[in-house]
Every structure is written in structure tokens, then in C-alpha cells.
Amino acid sequence: MISFFRKIRQKLLQENRITRYLIYALGEIILVTIGILIALQINTWNTNRLERIQEQTVLKQLKEEFESNLEQIDLKIALRDNIISSATEVLQYIDSKTEVSKDTLFQKMSPIVMAPTFDPIQNDILQSEKIQLIRNEQLRRVLANWPTYVTELKEQEEEWVKLYNNFTSPYLIEIGLSRDLNLYFYDNPKNLN
Incomplete structure (x- = not known):
């Protein structure tokens, strides 16, 4: 192919047809440019295709991760709801001055x-x-904020643990209920789930 074009060029130069040679050279330049543009377009298409495959892989991994996290947080919410429900019942006993057995009180x-x-x-x-592979801008923004949300939640949990360790636990020890509450806690299957 190259020798064919070389022969045409040489023939035009030998015949002193400069105008035709320039037109031919311009045509050859356009042909090469079109070839390069097609190659670039194919490369861009292939790169985009590979990025979409990577995006799907990333989204699949994130989905599995977040489903696992959701399962865990649902369990933690249920545990906290149990704590709140039990505490509310104890407060109702106190407010209504209802007498309850020691076992019921400790269980609650x-x-x-x-x-x-x-x-x-x-x-x-x-x-x-x-x-950055994720094309959905809103999803990318939410995912970028996820570590901040987790940090805020952990800070709230740390406050709860400090409150329990600094006030509730020492008070329960002081009034002699800590050991019994722990025994009732571990005897109740609902708490251990």
C-alpha cells in the first residue's frame, strides 16, 4: 500500500504536476487524519466501555457492603428500641408507683x-x-459523605458509652444492683440475640 502511494507521488513529481501533487498530498494528509481520528474514537469508546465495567464492579461491591451495614444497623436499632422500651416501662412503674416483683424489675x-x-x-x-468511576453525581456525593455520617454516629455512641460507664454503671454498683442486672441480662435470650 505504501509503495503504491510512493509510486503515485514520484510519478506526479516527475511529470512536474505540482498542483496535482499538492492536491494528492493534501488528500493523503486528510486520509491519515481521518485514520487517526477513527483510532482515537475507538480508543475512547473502549476506555469508556472498560470504565463502565469497572463502575458496575464498584457498584456491586458497594451494594454488598451497604446491605451488610444495613443489616447490622437494623440489628443495632432493634437493640436500642429494646433498651428504650424496657426503660420506658420501668419509668412507668416509677411514675404510677406500681409495685412489681424484683424479677420483673430486673428483667425490664x-x-x-x-x-x-x-x-x-x-x-x-x-x-x-x-x-470517580460512578457517573451518578448524586450517588457519588452521598457516598463521599458516608464516612462523615459514620464518624458522627460513632461519636454519639461513644457519648452513650461514657454516660453509662461514668454514671449509670457506678450508680448501679453503688446501690448493689449491678451484679443482679448483669445476671438477668445474660439469662434473657432476647438480650443475647
Whole structure:
């Protein structure tokens, strides 16, 4: 192919047809440019295709991670609801001055010894450049804020644990209920689930 074009060029130069040679050279330049543009377009298409495949992989990993985190947080919410429900019942006993047995009272108070904490699975996708593969801008923004939400939740949990360790637990020890509450806590299967 190259020799064919070389022969045409040489023939035009030998015949002193400069105008035709320039037109031919211009045509050859246009042909090469079109070839380069087609190659670039194919390369861009292939790069985009590979990025979409990577995006799907990243989204699949994130989905699995967040489903696992959601399962964990649902469990923690249920535990906290149990603590709140039990504490509310104890407060109702106090407010209404209802007499209850020691066993009932300890059974209702036992969930307060729990300190359920959320420990999410976090992989390096959110901190890496892979997050840029996600085309959905809103999703990318929410994912970028996820570590902040987790940090805020952990800070709230730490406050709860400090409150329990600094005030509730010492008070329960002081009035002699700590050991019994712990025994009731571990005897109740609902607390251990």
C-alpha cells in the first residue's frame, strides 16, 4: 500500500504536476487524519466501555457492603428500641408507683447494660479514585459523605458509652444492683440475640 502511494507521488513529481501533487498530498494528509481520528474514537469508546465495567464492579461491591451495614444497623436499632422500651416501662412503674416483683424489675432493667455499637464495613473504594468511576453525581456525593455520617454516629455512641460507664454503671454498683442486672441480662435470650 505504501509503495503504491510512493509510486503515485514520484510519478506526479516527475511529470512536474505540482498542483496535482499538492492536491494528492493534501488528500493523503486528510486520509491519515481521518485514520487517526477513527483510532482515537475507538480508543475512547473502549476506555469508556472498560470504565463502565469497572463502575458496575464498584457498584456491586458497594451494594454488598451497604446491605451488610444495613443489616447490622437494623440489628443495632432493634437493640436500642429494646433498651428504650424496657426503660420506658420501668419509668412507668416509677411514675404510677406500681409495685412489681424484683424479677420483673430486673428483667425490664437488664437491657440497659447493653451498649450496642455500629461498626460498619468500610473498604477502600470510598477513599480511592474508583469512586470517580460512578457517573451518578448524586450517588457519588452521598457516598463521599458516608464516612462523615459514620464518624458522627460513632461519636454519639461513644457519648452513650461514657454516660453509662461514668454514671449509670457506678450508680448501679453503688446501690448493689449491678451484679443482679448483669445476671438477668445474660439469662434473657432476647438480650443475647
